Amino acid sequence: MTLLYNDPANFTEDAMLGFCDLHPQYVRAVDGGVVRSAPGADGKVAVVIGGGSGHYPAFCGVVGSGFADAAVVGNIFTAPSAQQAYSVAKAAQRGGGVLFGFGNYAGDTMNFGAAQERLRTEGIDCRTVVVTDDIASASRQEAHNRRGIAGDFAVFKVASAAAEEGRSLDEVERVATRANERTRTLGVAFDGCTLPGQHHPLFTVPVDKMGLGLGIHGEPGVSDVDMPSANELADTLVDGVLAEAPSTDSGRLAVILNGLGTTKYEEMFVVWSRVAERFRDAGYTVIDPEVGELVTSLDMAGVSLTVLWLDEDLERCWRAPAETPAYRKGQVSPGDAAGEREPQPADRAGAELAGYPNASSESRMCAATVVEVLAAVRRAVEDNAEELGSIDAVAADGDHGRGMVKGATAAQEAAAVALDAGAGALSVLAEAGEAWATRAGGTSGALWGAGLRAFAECLGDDRRPGTADLVAGVEGFAAAIRRLGNAEIGDKTMVDALVPLAREFAAEASWRKAARAARAAADSTAELTPRTGRARPLAERSLGTPDAGAVSLALIAEAVAEVLEKEVHSDE
Secondary structure (H helix, E strand, C coil): CCCCCCCHHHHHHHHHHHHHHHCCCCEEEECCEEEECCCCCCCCCEEEEEEEECCCCCCHHHECECCECEEEEEEECCCCCHHHHHHHHHHHCCCCCEEEEEECCHHHHHHHHHHHHHHHHCCCCEEEEEECCECCCCCHHHHHHCCCCCHHHHHHHHHHHHHHCCCCHHHHHHHHHHHHHCEEEEEEEEECCCCCCCCCCCCCCCCCEEEECCCCCCCCCCEEEECCCHHHHHHHHHHHHHCCCCCCCCCEEEEEEEECECCCHHHHHHHHHHHHHHHHHCCCEECCCEEECCCCCCCEEEEEEEEEECCHHHHHHHHCCEECCCCEECCCCHHHCCCCCCCCCCCCCCCCCCCCCCCCHHHHHHHHHHHHHHHHHHHHHHHCHHHHHHHHHCCCCCCHHHHHHHHHHHHHHHHHHHHHCCCCHHHHHHHHHHHHHHHHCHHHHHHHHHHHHHHHCCCCCCCCCCHHHHHHHHHHHHHHHHHHHCCCCCCCCCHHHHHHHHHHHHHHCCHHHHHHHHHHHHHHHHHCCCCCCCCHHHHHHHCCCCCHHHHHHHHHHHHHHHHHHHHHHHHC
């Protein structure tokens, strides 16, 4: 259980304050994460890694000479926002371009992708490597759908070493891509992890069983099997990864036996002795093996085995020196060693002081209603956060309720500030959407942010929106979410509730009827299995449980209807 925290909602921020205070010689805080205190040479490729927090030392713990130039830090098990990724990359880039590295999760892909496009429009060449090492999460034929777990460490280490040598962005991207193609991981869990402020783990493993094929965001394994001995576990892990050996095999491996959070080093040493024996018997030479906690999942009990099949170039990069807060290898040259810098304020790359168009009195009245609606939305998600998290934890990482609270709170607060500054309805709702996306992060943050911004465009700052504007706004909201999320009816996502809501509102212009349609559709998602997202590898487990995103949409639709139907009656 995670016992030490102040406000669970601020756990990541509090942890980062302590981390940066401890390691000023290696890192400094910027908006959205950390960058090296002693940056690389001008013209160097900036390797910017990241994801949700809860995985230390991934990702901020490996920022430093020979490893990453920066890390983007999201909330626990939640992808960082596009604004965070953009801000960190801007602070880290040295003129040689940026390589983003992250695990294959929908929210990370969405938000790092948006940051990449924004950097490119500013003339900064930006590429991406998405890690897909988890062999349990999809078949070999669907390797592009696999999750990124402890293989992150191997891929990022190799890419960072290539960048440290002064190679071009094309070369660094090539090395990173090749490393990912040749990296495989299989993990097991003995018990789930517990989020700060929660009293129960996201999942439990039956007595005398272990979960095979775990994720690193509190997702359970894909199946429960009998608890093995240490040697039997080693055999399971080695057999699993060696079954996917590439066709070109030098016989030389980089190997990581990774602890997930509470499995003790001595236990891992026992497992390692058998792992090493198995690789030797199979004719492999293991190069600079790593045994320890490198990519964790809060207090999860479990281990994973990662193998990177080396070639000459990958081996040189794997063995290259590095010096970071949590990882040291070899001896970095004196010119590259971490050094102290004068404390600097957190960068505000891309941040702007808001200036709003002149708004009509009618639009400002509508803006006040927008703020009232957002306050009701905030209350609704706060009141149901635990339920949303429990639904999400059945087959995913259990973070949906916390993420929705963060997003709704940020949206309501940003909207109130904009209203006080005299903004109209369009500007107020657009600010809310931007704040939701930035603060919540993750897939839901990106989707709700995009949806609210699209709705805002239909309101205007110079008039009181009519029914046609509201219908267009709902349709725009739905279209933006479907376009960004790339989900269809039947995928078991919020789209299953969103499409009926938009259809009903277009037909009747009734918030109450639209909310009822959303609720009925959300409830019916219990009969579906997910075809996208983190829940996909555990699809069968979710049968009988509705989709958390669809349920939260229905809750919000009901809160909106409560306020706006009241507004209609008060106007009569």
